[in-house]
Amino acid sequence: MRVSVFFTLFILLLSLSLFAQEVTFLAQDNPNDDGEAIKLEWVAPVTIFELVLARSEDNITFTKIARVTPLLRTYIDDENIEDGKEYSYRLAVINDEQEVEQYYFSAATASAQWFNTDKISLLIMAIFLASAIVYFILHARRGGRLYIRKISGLDTMEEAVGRATEMGKPIVFVPGIMDLDDMQTIAGLNILGHLATKVAQYDSTIHVPVCRSMVLSTAKEIVKESYLRAGRPDAFNPDSVYYLTDDQFGYVAGVDGIILREKPAANFYLGAFYAESLILAETGFESGAIQIAGTAMPTQIPFFVAACDYTLIGEELFAASAYLSNEPNQLGSLKGQDVGKAIIIVVLLAGVVLEMCGVHFLKDFLNLH
Amino acid sequence: MRRQIPMIITFLVGTLIIVSEFIPHKPFGNLSTTLEGWFLIISGFAIILGQLSLFKVNIIKIHRRTPNWQYYIIALVSFSIMVLCGILWGTQQQPGLLTVREGMLNFFGYKPFDYIFKYFFENLSATMFSLLAFFMASASYRAFRARSPESTLLLIAAVLVMLGRTTIGSTLTGWIPNSLNFLQLPKIASFIMKYPNTAGQRAIMICAGLGVIGSSLRIILGIERSYLGGK
Numbered sequence: 001m002r003v004s005v006f007f008t009l010f011i012l013l014l015s016l017s018l019f020a021q022e023v024t025f026l027a028q029d030n031p032n033d034d035g036e037a038i039k040l041e042w043v044a045p046v047t048i049f050e051l052v053l054a055r056s057e058d059n060i061t062f063t064k065i066a067r068v069t070p071l072l073r074t075y076i077d078d079e080n081i082e083d084g085k086e087y088s089y090r091l092a093v094i095n096d097e098q099e100v101e102q103y104y105f106s107a108a109t110a111s112a113q114w115f116n117t118d119k120i121s122l123l124i125m126a127i128f129l130a131s132a133i134v135y136f137i138l139h140a141r142r143g144g145r146l147y148i149r150k151i152s153g154l155d156t157m158e159e160a161v162g163r164a165t166e167m168g169k170p171i172v173f174v175p176g177i178m179d180l181d182d183m184q185t186i187a188g189l190n191i192l193g194h195l196a197t198k199v200a201q202y203d204s205t206i207h208v209p210v211c212r213s214m215v216l217s218t219a220k221e222i223v224k225e226s227y228l229r230a231g232r233p234d235a236f237n238p239d240s241v242y243y244l245t246d247d248q249f250g251y252v253a254g255v256d257g258i259i260l261r262e263k264p265a266a267n268f269y270l271g272a273f274y275a276e277s278l279i280l281a282e283t284g285f286e287s288g289a290i291q292i293a294g295t296a297m298p299t300q301i302p303f304f305v306a307a308c309d310y311t312l313i314g315e316e317l318f319a320a321s322a323y324l325s326n327e328p329n330q331l332g333s334l335k336g337q338d339v340g341k342a343i344i345i346v347v348l349l350a351g352v353v354l355e356m357c358g359v360h361f362l363k364d365f366l367n368l369h
Numbered sequence: 370m371r372r373q374i375p376m377i378i379t380f381l382v383g384t385l386i387i388v389s390e391f392i393p394h395k396p397f398g399n400l401s402t403t404l405e406g407w408f409l410i411i412s413g414f415a416i417i418l419g420q421l422s423l424f425k426v427n428i429i430k431i432h433r434r435t436p437n438w439q440y441y442i443i444a445l446v447s448f449s450i451m452v453l454c455g456i457l458w459g460t461q462q463q464p465g466l467l468t469v470r471e472g473m474l475n476f477f478g479y480k481p482f483d484y485i486f487k488y489f490f491e492n493l494s495a496t497m498f499s500l501l502a503f504f505m506a507s508a509s510y511r512a513f514r515a516r517s518p519e520s521t522l523l524l525i526a527a528v529l530v531m532l533g534r535t536t537i538g539s540t541l542t543g544w545i546p547n548s549l550n551f552l553q554l555p556k557i558a559s560f561i562m563k564y565p566n567t568a569g570q571r572a573i574m575i576c577a578g579l580g581v582i583g584s585s586l587r588i589i590l591g592i593e594r595s596y597l598g599g600k
Contacts, residue, residue, distance in 0.1 A: 034398035112394040193595035213419030242426045243419035249497035282504035296577035298570040306512035314573040318580030329592045337583040
């Protein structure tokens with residue numbers, strides 16, 4: 001009984017202290033930005049009906065910028081703020097009869113920072129990874145031996161081109177449906193360079209239907225250069241690389257039509273794919289072609305695995321060009337990536353153990369704000 | 370020089386983008402947004418190249434009377450109609466060169482471009498998308514064969530998820546008491562999707578992220594030159 005009375009009194013006192021809390025208001029420069037925002041923070045009792053924030057450049061005339069609730073606690077003012085200029089802020093406490101009860105004032109000067117401290121963990125990881133990659137590139141240049149595991153899908157590429165030549169059928173290369181700003185498209189186009197060289201050497205034919213105009217120009221240039229490198233510039237057909245449409249399913253319809261009409265000996269799907277992946281791969285399967293696919297889209301990988309003969313999963317797509325070039329420089333970078341993978345595994349394990357022990361330092365450090 | 374200039378530009382732009390990620394101060398802070406804007410402008414102009422390629426390839430095929438050449442005429446006519454409708458009468462958001470007449474709006478209910486988009490294009494797109502269901506069935510039929518221990522595991526996981534995600538799963542295992550509810554099919558399906566599936570996907574994404582970093586470094590440092598047609 002006595003305990004419950006004490007407990008009730010404690011709760012009552014706690015509530016009173018919360019409700020009787022004083023209003024504090026602070027304006028300060030928003031950290032880690034380009035000097036175009038001021039951060040406003042306040043602590044106010046929850047019983048307050050509303051707060052009105054106003055800004056002034058001369059500390060005389062205030063212009064309302066927002067109506068907020070006490071619970072919000074923070075507001076970022078990024079409307080027309082200039083770097084290096086001082087701004088005064090006023091917090092008006094409004095009661096439930098819409099009358100101003102009290103004003104609170106604060107001032108701050110916006111300033112731009114030269115380093116984003118929120119990204120320090122990203123910088124450290126990037127330095128580690130880049131150092132590992134550069135180290136192994138230099139190691140490979142000095143003639144160090146590197147073991148790179150076999151990637152069956154890429155080893156089969158030459159076989160696929162040979163098969164196409166023997167059968168007198170073309171090869172279809174699909175570089176995904178995204179533009180050049182997607183790294184997967186660039187990785188796909190890098191592989192196209194190697195493939196087109198083989199096609200030129202074997203005197204086979206290649207079709208590269210593309211979905212984006214920028215990819216069209218790049219792919220055309222890559223295929224042309226590959227024919228030149230193979231010593232057969234005369235064999236290059238500029239119409240072998242062509243644009244279909246930017247629309248996802250229009251493009252799929254176009255590529256499916258090409259596969260069904262041309263009956264290619266080999267289909268390559270290397271790039272960024274979405275819902276069209278299975279439609280393309282199944283049509284290719286029906287046509288009886290050897291199919292090699294590669295994407296970093298986790299949701300599309302199962303479809304390619306089910307419908308294609310070989311699938312490059314995630315990082316293999318990005319590693320493909322280095323693997324095919326067989327240059328020590330490029331193979332060294334792959335080894336560097338493996339070291340990066342080992343670092344990530346160690347950090348993940350350490351994070352799991354620390355979290356289980358209730359230590360949140362690593363999670364908070366790695367968290368990007 | 371033909372190779373060196375693009376490589377120098379790639380190195381400078383790539384380095385600047387990486388540096389700007391850590392420096393919020395002007396001019397670095399909004400550098401990537403500015404470059405993205407440049408990319409959009411260039412791709413806007415590149416669209417013309419795409420349309421020219423489309424016309425050229427189709428006209429060549431019609432001229433050479435390749436098999437099924439009639440379909441290429443349909444493609445070109447459809448393309449021209451859409452372009453003309455867009456330029457002449459505009460779209461819902463954009464006005465065209467001509468004023469849309471009341472009678473035309475009453476008859477179609479939309480501007481001609483929007484009408485064709487809604488009643489032709491959207492249906493054709495939906496038709497292609499719906500093919501996915503059939504292809505999924507045929508691919509699953511091949512993938513879910515118990516040929517090896519791995520494919521047997523795949524088959525079991527797939528059956529559990531499929532049953533757990535439908536009302537059959539709840540009906541079959543609804544009788545299991547709450548104390549053993551982890552044996553109910555919907556719970557098993559949720560577990561598979563939430564833990565093994567998410568772990569696998571994240572592993573792929575982390576490795577792909579590393580691959581992107583590696584590829585980017587190779588391109589920035591000029592080690593990877595396939596995009597220039599070089600080795």
